[in-house]
Structures are given as C-alpha cells and as structure tokens.
Amino acid sequence: MLTSLLFIGGLGGWEIMVILLVVLVFFGANKIPEIARGMGKGIREFKDATKEIKSEVEKGVSLDDKN
Incomplete structure (x- = not known):
C-alpha cells in the first residue's frame, strides 16, 4: 500500500537501476x-x-x- 502511494509500486529492481542510470547520465555526478x-x-x-x-x-x- 505504501509503495503504491509513492508511485513506485510496480517497479522492480532493474527498472529502478535504469532510472537511476538515466538520472546520472542526464544530470551528471556533480x-x-x-x-x-x-x-x-x-x-x-x-x-x-x-x-x-x-x-x-x-x-x-x-x-x-x-x-
């Protein structure tokens, strides 16, 4: 219930890693x-x-x- 409220209820480990990788590439580590x-x-x-x-x-x- 709580995870669905945070809008990440249907995301697995691989999806979250891909999102983090895209954020890292888009914004940069700094x-x-x-x-x-x-x-x-x-x-x-x-x-x-x-x-x-x-x-x-x-x-x-x-x-x-x-x-």
Missing part, C-alpha cells in the same frame, strides 16, 4: 547532491508548513471548545 539538497530543503519546508497549519487548526479547535 549535480545529483545539489538536487538532493534542494529536495531535502523543500521537504523540510513542506513539513514545517504542515506542522504550522496543524497547530493553528488545533489552536482554533481548543478556542472553540472553551466558548
């Missing part, structure tokens, strides 16, 4: 760490925004419960 750092920053910002929204919703719910 660019891949840069891309990974950028993706990491994006994921971190997304998680922070999600936590902020969740805390705002919980704060709003707790204020409604008090009234």
Whole structure:
C-alpha cells in the first residue's frame, strides 16, 4: 500500500537501476547532491508548513471548545 502511494509500486529492481542510470547520465555526478539538497530543503519546508497549519487548526479547535 505504501509503495503504491509513492508511485513506485510496480517497479522492480532493474527498472529502478535504469532510472537511476538515466538520472546520472542526464544530470551528471556533480549535480545529483545539489538536487538532493534542494529536495531535502523543500521537504523540510513542506513539513514545517504542515506542522504550522496543524497547530493553528488545533489552536482554533481548543478556542472553540472553551466558548
């Protein structure tokens, strides 16, 4: 279930290796760490925004419960 949510449910080992090889050839070995750092920053910002929204919703719910 989790793998199908990550859109890699039907991919086997060989398919993933071919994709990684294409990425390596297309971007080059020097660019891949840069891309990974950028993706990491994006994921971190997304998680922070999600936590902020969740805390705002919980704060709003707790204020409604008090009234």
